[in-house]
Structure formats: C-alpha cells, structure tokens
Amino acid sequence: MTSSRMSSDARRAHLLDTAERLFVSVAYDDVPMAQIASEAGVTRALVYHYFPTKADLFAAIWARAHETLGTTVDFAQARSVRDGLISALVAYLDFYEKHLGLVLTANRSAIAAAPVVRDPITATFDTLTTTVLDAVGASGEPRRIAETAFAGWIGFIREATVKTLLDRTVTPEQNLAICIDVLDATVGRHIDLDVPAGRG
Structure with missing residues (x-):
C-alpha cells in the first residue's frame, strides 16, 4: 500500500512496479487501470494523474x-x-x-x-x-x-x-x-x- 509520505518519484516507481507485475502475467488488454490502482493501493484518479492512458503507463515501463x-x-x-x-x-x-x-x-x-x-x-x-x-x-x-x-x-x-x-x-x-x-x-x-x- 502506498503512503501519503511517498515522494512523487517513489509513487511513480511503485505504480510502474505494480503494473509491470500485472503485464508480465496477464495480457495487456485484460488489465484495466482499475485493477492496477487496486493492486497499488491507490485511486484510479491517482494512476491517471501520472499516466493519462494505459499505453502511456506501459510505455514508461518499457522505457525503464x-x-x-x-x-x-x-x-x-x-x-x-x-x-x-x-x-x-x-x-x-x-x-x-x-x-x-x-x-x-x-x-x-x-x-x-x-x-x-x-x-x-x-x-x-x-x-x-x-x-x-x-x-x-x-x-x-x-x-x-x-x-x-x-x-x-x-x-x-x-x-x-x-x-x-x-x-x-x-x-x-x-x-x-x-x-x-x-x-x-x-x-x-x-x-x-x-x-x-x-x-x-
């Protein structure tokens, strides 16, 4: 679960880590943003704050x-x-x-x-x-x-x-x-x- 004291960089990395675990085990099209938010312990709004689309989220994982x-x-x-x-x-x-x-x-x-x-x-x-x-x-x-x-x-x-x-x-x-x-x-x-x- 994320912490309110988590820095912006740390929170972004946490979201990337969470999404990557899902993407390597489940087909990309079968992973909704709501599931990523749930697994990360944050709201969907927070995920969208960092990554406007699921493609942007995957792209950040891929670039990393x-x-x-x-x-x-x-x-x-x-x-x-x-x-x-x-x-x-x-x-x-x-x-x-x-x-x-x-x-x-x-x-x-x-x-x-x-x-x-x-x-x-x-x-x-x-x-x-x-x-x-x-x-x-x-x-x-x-x-x-x-x-x-x-x-x-x-x-x-x-x-x-x-x-x-x-x-x-x-x-x-x-x-x-x-x-x-x-x-x-x-x-x-x-x-x-x-x-x-x-x-x-």
Missing part, C-alpha cells in the same frame, strides 16, 4: 526496462567492432528473455505500433547503429546502405527471437548463431566489421 539494457557499446573492450556488436546482441537477446511478457506486449499487442511504445526501441537501435558506423569510420553511400541493412537486421532479430522464445523449437544459442549469420550477410557486406575496435 530499456534503461537496463545499456545502449552504449564499449568497443574499446572488444577485439573488433564485430565482437563488440555481438556482445551487444547477446545483451539484447538476454533482455528479451528476461522481459518476455513486456516484449510480447510491445511486439504483438494492439499498441505495438504506438509511438510511445516504439520510441524506446527506436532510440536503442539508433544509438547502436550510430555507434557501430562511427566505430568503423563509415561515411557517404556505404554508411547509408549499412544503415538500411541495420534496420533490416534489427527487424529480423526481433522476429526471430520472439519466435524462438515462444516456440522453443530453436535454442537461444541457435538463434544467436542465426542472428550473427544474418549480421554478416547484411551489415557485414557493406562495412568492415572486423576492423580493430576504436579505429573510427
């Missing part, structure tokens, strides 16, 4: 989860840019497995296309793409082509990973190998990912 993913790849610790990118990929796949309930809402629900849901995903991968292209010193047309290749690769790993986690017919290790193969066949065809880390 992405903060733990870490969008800055430290290529200085990797032998090559490719190795650094694979380390980022491993972290991303681990994130998907640990947050599967949220991932399904963000990719398979009625709000999947909403900007408030897509923006954290876009920001994460825009940062990763820029970091990689800067690290290899890509510019001009090769950079533009590689950016498009990155977008396709990111879409592939998202779909392949969701399918892997739902179907369980392919192991996470096999999915990782597939994603690396596709990386080399798309992005790796247009920029040299094997350059030493930090060259750019």
Whole structure:
C-alpha cells in the first residue's frame, strides 16, 4: 500500500512496479487501470494523474526496462567492432528473455505500433547503429546502405527471437548463431566489421 509520505518519484516507481507485475502475467488488454490502482493501493484518479492512458503507463515501463539494457557499446573492450556488436546482441537477446511478457506486449499487442511504445526501441537501435558506423569510420553511400541493412537486421532479430522464445523449437544459442549469420550477410557486406575496435 502506498503512503501519503511517498515522494512523487517513489509513487511513480511503485505504480510502474505494480503494473509491470500485472503485464508480465496477464495480457495487456485484460488489465484495466482499475485493477492496477487496486493492486497499488491507490485511486484510479491517482494512476491517471501520472499516466493519462494505459499505453502511456506501459510505455514508461518499457522505457525503464530499456534503461537496463545499456545502449552504449564499449568497443574499446572488444577485439573488433564485430565482437563488440555481438556482445551487444547477446545483451539484447538476454533482455528479451528476461522481459518476455513486456516484449510480447510491445511486439504483438494492439499498441505495438504506438509511438510511445516504439520510441524506446527506436532510440536503442539508433544509438547502436550510430555507434557501430562511427566505430568503423563509415561515411557517404556505404554508411547509408549499412544503415538500411541495420534496420533490416534489427527487424529480423526481433522476429526471430520472439519466435524462438515462444516456440522453443530453436535454442537461444541457435538463434544467436542465426542472428550473427544474418549480421554478416547484411551489415557485414557493406562495412568492415572486423576492423580493430576504436579505429573510427
């Protein structure tokens, strides 16, 4: 139960924690705001004060989860840019497995296309793409082509990973190998990912 002495930040975090527990166990569309308020021990009006819509509430949870993913790849610790990118990929796949309930809402629900849901995903991968292209010193047309290749690769790993986690017919290790193969066949065809880390 919340306390009247709870700070605004603490109360907001409490609402996010409560809603996240519900969203990972019950389908997004089946969780009314009234239930979130009840579980949090507050009124619906208070929930709406912090989050005007349920989509805004989920988006805040989704953005908070992405903060733990870490969008800055430290290529200085990797032998090559490719190795650094694979380390980022491993972290991303681990994130998907640990947050599967949220991932399904963000990719398979009625709000999947909403900007408030897509923006954290876009920001994460825009940062990763820029970091990689800067690290290899890509510019001009090769950079533009590689950016498009990155977008396709990111879409592939998202779909392949969701399918892997739902179907369980392919192991996470096999999915990782597939994603690396596709990386080399798309992005790796247009920029040299094997350059030493930090060259750019």
